[in-house]
Amino acid sequence: MRSSSARTEGKSSGEALHIADVPGEWDVHKPRLGSEFELIARYFAPLARGFPGAYGLLDDVALINPAPGNELAVKTDTIVGGVDFLADTPPELIARKALRVNLSDLAAKAAVPRAYLIDLVLPDTVDEAWIAAFAAGLAHDQDEYGVHLVGGDMSSTSGPIVIAVTALGEVALGRVVRRGGAQPNDTVFVTGTIGDAVLGLSLLDGTLTGLEPASAAFLSARYRLPEPRVALGRRLAGIASAAIDVSDGLVADLRHVCGTSQLSAIIEAKLVPLSHAARKAIGDDRARLARALTGGDDYEILFTAPAVAAARVAELSRSSGVAISAIGRMVPPAAGDQASVVVLDDSGRPIPFASEGWTHFRRGPRERDPR
Numbered sequence: 001m002r003s004s005s006a007r008t009e010g011k012s013s014g015e016a017l018h019i020a021d022v023p024g025e026w027d028v029h030k031p032r033l034g035s036e037f038e039l040i041a042r043y044f045a046p047l048a049r050g051f052p053g054a055y056g057l058l059d060d061v062a063l064i065n066p067a068p069g070n071e072l073a074v075k076t077d078t079i080v081g082g083v084d085f086l087a088d089t090p091p092e093l094i095a096r097k098a099l100r101v102n103l104s105d106l107a108a109k110a111a112v113p114r115a116y117l118i119d120l121v122l123p124d125t126v127d128e129a130w131i132a133a134f135a136a137g138l139a140h141d142q143d144e145y146g147v148h149l150v151g152g153d154m155s156s157t158s159g160p161i162v163i164a165v166t167a168l169g170e171v172a173l174g175r176v177v178r179r180g181g182a183q184p185n186d187t188v189f190v191t192g193t194i195g196d197a198v199l200g201l202s203l204l205d206g207t208l209t210g211l212e213p214a215s216a217a218f219l220s221a222r223y224r225l226p227e228p229r230v231a232l233g234r235r236l237a238g239i240a241s242a243a244i245d246v247s248d249g250l251v252a253d254l255r256h257v258c259g260t261s262q263l264s265a266i267i268e269a270k271l272v273p274l275s276h277a278a279r280k281a282i283g284d285d286r287a288r289l290a291r292a293l294t295g296g297d298d299y300e301i302l303f304t305a306p307a308v309a310a311a312r313v314a315e316l317s318r319s320s321g322v323a324i325s326a327i328g329r330m331v332p333p334a335a336g337d338q339a340s341v342v343v344l345d346d347s348g349r350p351i352p353f354a355s356e357g358w359t360h361f362r363r364g365p366r367e368r369d370p371r
């Protein structure tokens with residue numbers, strides 16, 4: 001890892017840029033934090049132990065060799081305070097979620113996570129206790145998912161916290177599960193339950209109230225700390241024809257699969273798996289049901305598979321202990337029509353959605369609810 005000030009100090013003498021010339025917000029030498037090199041040595045270098053190619057975070061690059069017969073799958077995701085997480089989120093949880101959302105993408109591609117890099121851009125409201133707790137969160141999930149930190153970067157800002165994680169995984173050569181492989185009549189499956197996270201967010205921001213404590217705690221936890229389907233995902237190769245993780249929302253992510261596969265999808269709302277807590281939160285409220293179907297952050301895996309794979313899907317669910325539900329099927333798009341997702345209600349009528357899911361730079365369901 002290195003910092004912006006390390007960059008400026010490292011200029012050759014002919015083009016020396018003194019640290020004092022750099023605008024204040026780029027000065028990472030905040031007295032309360034000590035130097036970035038001390039921070040890296042104290043909190044981040046220990047996270048590289050056990051991965052020889054990381055060189056203890058003391059070199060300029062890391063070396064990664066996929067096992068024979070495998071290739072590297074790479075994924076990056078950036079989260080911003082006030083946009084992707086609530087400002088008062090404990091740093092351990094911010095760290096774990098930042099890592100987990102990337103592992104979720106690897107899982108949806110049948111890749112096994114191995115390593116990650118992290119870029120931290122921190123405002124001066126962050127103190128050393130925050131960094132210690134953040135690193136402890138990473139350490140916890142490194143153990144849980146068997147990954148190591150192999151590099152990164154630090155900088156400072158007058159804006160919100162920005163965290164970018166790049167995750168590296170291994171997938172058997174040619175076995176990656178892509179978005180575009182769905183075929184007409186393939187069944188659409190989803191793991192776990194859908195909508196918990198967006199309902200949890202509604203509880204945290206106060207737009208959903210009156211739920212009994214156990215359900216509220218469950219939904220909030222699903223939002224704050226997703227469980228990427230890492231163990232299940234690696235076994236999707238050879239079963240799934242297409243897959244994606246549900247990060248933007250069930251309908252939006254299925255639409256991504258439809259667009260890339262050049263197909264449409266028909267989903268039955270009553271088949272979409274909802275947790276007990278989500279059912280209680282939704283009740284008969286159709287707007288809340290729509291929110292559950294289009295809200296993001298579930299980090300379940302949505303995949304398609306041909307009918308002949310049904311027994312293997314059932315076996316995958318049994319042996320992994322994760323529920324897998326069939327929720328609809330892929331169909332050719334209507335002539336002249338774009339690939340679309342239609343969700344039918346109990347009486348077979350399409351449910352209209354104001355928005356299919358989260359998107360940056362456009363009105364989306366989270367716009368009212370900055371996280």
Ligand SMILES: [Mg+2]
Pocket residue numbers: 105244245246247
């Ligand atoms: Mg994704």
